[in-house]
Amino acid sequence: MAYTLGDPFRGLRTIFRICGAASLLAGLAFLLLSADNLRLWQLTPPAVIWPVRLLGAGFLALAIFYLLTARETTIPASALVTAIAINSLSALILIFAYFGGEFAGLDWPGLVLLVLTVLVTLIGAVTPLRYLRAEYREM
Numbered sequence: 001m002a003y004t005l006g007d008p009f010r011g012l013r014t015i016f017r018i019c020g021a022a023s024l025l026a027g028l029a030f031l032l033l034s035a036d037n038l039r040l041w042q043l044t045p046p047a048v049i050w051p052v053r054l055l056g057a058g059f060l061a062l063a064i065f066y067l068l069t070a071r072e073t074t075i076p077a078s079a080l081v082t083a084i085a086i087n088s089l090s091a092l093i094l095i096f097a098y099f100g101g102e103f104a105g106l107d108w109p110g111l112v113l114l115v116l117t118v119l120v121t122l123i124g125a126v127t128p129l130r131y132l133r134a135e136y137r138e139m
Contacts, residue, residue, distance in 0.1 A: 024059070
């Protein structure tokens, strides 16, 4: 049922695939970029790189979660609550960091990426809410 036109979870699957692709790209970037590039882009302090690598591993785990959940025939409520929590917390952290002035040094490409990231996380936090209703749980 995951690939039919009558799939009630079609919109949610699309959002999960978008979030999965974004998490996969971020995870690979944080894991595979050199330390010099990470320092040049001000993503890590001068002496410490392991937190950024750990963040990349976390993003890869999120990508696996999103992409595997998008393949399920029926998406369980536990996966919906997990996606809501992950995306809500990510959006809040980014918004508070922005208003705290932590992204003051970003140029326009960085700001565009920041806005796109916040939009993806907000959409990923709001979209699963409608699928928590009872009529989707009985399928």
